[in-house]
Amino acid sequence: MDCTPEHPKDTIRPELLDFSPYVPGQSMAEIRRDLGLDTVIKMASNENPLGTSPLVTKTVQRRADLVFRYPRPNSPDLASALGRHLGLAEDRLVIGNGSDEIIDLLIRVLARPGQDRILILDPSFSIYRLQARLCGVELTKIPLNPDFSFPLSQILAAADQNTAMVFLTNPDNPSGYTAPREKLIDLARSLPRRTMLIVDEAYVEFADQPSSFSPLPLFEELDNVVLLRTFSKLYGLAGLRLGYGIMPAWLSDLLHRVKLPFSVNLLAEAAGLSALEDAWFVQASRQTILQGRQDLTRELRALGWTVYPTQANFLLVRPACPARHLVDELLNRGYIIRGLESYGLAEYVRISIGTERENRGLVLACKDIRDNYA
Ligand SMILES: Cc1ncc(COP(=O)(O)O)c(C=O)c1O
Known part of the structure; x- marks a missing residue:
């Protein structure tokens, strides 16, 4: 029988044929258009409710006429500034087009397709799963504990010589659960020697005490973290795409060698530098989130709803009414929150913390929806 492929489509890797893309939160423009609303408040994608620093805006405007130039590979000015900011040598840092790019690179560099596995928790941030699949690397999913804490002994039991990496998100998305840093350090030390522990700290800067949760102060003693x-979050630069990984020098060297040279654009690097300089904006953003977190948690619990403890800039909520009803009814009132069907948590919603005014408006809308739910 002649099995000669007749079309380029016939030879696409089979694991990609039913690939479904990342599902983002709905955009404000879509909602305004679809529902004919003038004002829409987005509390769905964990963005900074204060926007971005005025210093950043000025920098981007001032640098706009330089966009005809290529950026320098590996964003060296930003790497130096970040190194000083974090108290780390620059060769521990890889800057990317969002931390998504670093996740993708780590999987491609560390995991051998067809041979290695990646451990993720279920549910967890979907990019780990999607990029592993794209790279043809097998995934093992370990369910979170019923209270959404990390099942550390199950992770250890599942990790073996073929486990290239374990992904944990701390604070976790979407649950908000945050493991103390000692647990992460113990896990890192107990994993097989070849296994890297990837701790995604997209939200750790919102923790009451980031150093209680992040292994960063002990980073130099950990060679597999x-x-x-x-x-995108604390600094309000989600639309410019800027993130980074902190890793052993041998690994950052490898990532720098394989990374596309200009993935971080010129304006993003300049904006990152200004964002680091604006301590006032960072402080105001943290203050808004820490206060809002307390207020929203208290007010939503007062409605009789379950609100999970969190150190992040969002809340996992289980309302008394069906979650989809809450999402749709809030949308009709101009509030976008995140339904969690794509995470397999259909009875829950995730609400990003807003400004004081946005939080107050949301609570009033939630009360109204609760009171009118038959
Ligand atoms: C856990 C987690 N990691 C990474 C990211 C992506 O961050 P970035 O915008 O830097 O790609 C997100 C964004 O929502 C996230 O929730």
Whole structure:
């Protein structure tokens, strides 16, 4: 029988044929258009409710006329500034087009397709699963404990010589659960020697005490840990795409060798530098989230709803009414929150913390929905 492929489509890797893309939160423009609303408040994608620093805006405007130039590979000015900011040698840092890019690179560099496995928790941030699949690397999913804490002994039991990496998100998305740093350090030390522990710290800067949760202060003593951070949340740069990984020098060297040279654009690097300089904005953003977290948790619990403890800039909520009803009814009132069907948590919603005014408006809308739910 002649099995000669007749079309390029006939030879696409089979694991990609039913690939479904990342599902983002709905955009404000879509909602305004679809529902005919003038004002829409987005509390769905864990962005910074204060926007970005005025210093950043000025920098981007001032640098706009330089966009005809290529950026320098590996964003060296930002790497130096971040190194000083974090108290780390620059060769521990890889800067990427969002931390998503670093996740993708780590999987491609560390895991051998057809041979290695990656351990993730279920549910967890979907990019780990999607990029592993794209790379043809097998995944093992370990269910979170019923209270959403990390099943550390199950992770250890599942990790073997073919486990290239374990992904943990701390604070976790979407649950908000945050493991103390000692647990992460114990896990890193107990994993097989070849296994890297990737701790995604996209939200750790919102913790009451980030150093209680992040292994960063002990980073130099841990040779199998990578930390991921982003400028998308605390620094309000989600649309410019800027994130970074903190890793042993041998690994950052490899990533730098295989990374596309200009993935971080010129304006993103300049914006990152200004964002690091604006301590006032960082402080105001943290203050808004820490206060809002307390207020929203208290108010939503007062409605009789379950609100999980969190150190992040969002809340996992189990309302008394069906979650989809809450999402849709809030949308009709101009509030976008995140339904969690794609995480397999259909009875829950995730609400990003907003400004004081946004939080107050959301609570009033939630009360109204609760009171009118028959
Ligand atoms: C856990 C987690 N990691 C990474 C990211 C992506 O960050 P970035 O915008 O830097 O790609 C997100 C964004 O929502 C996230 O929730």
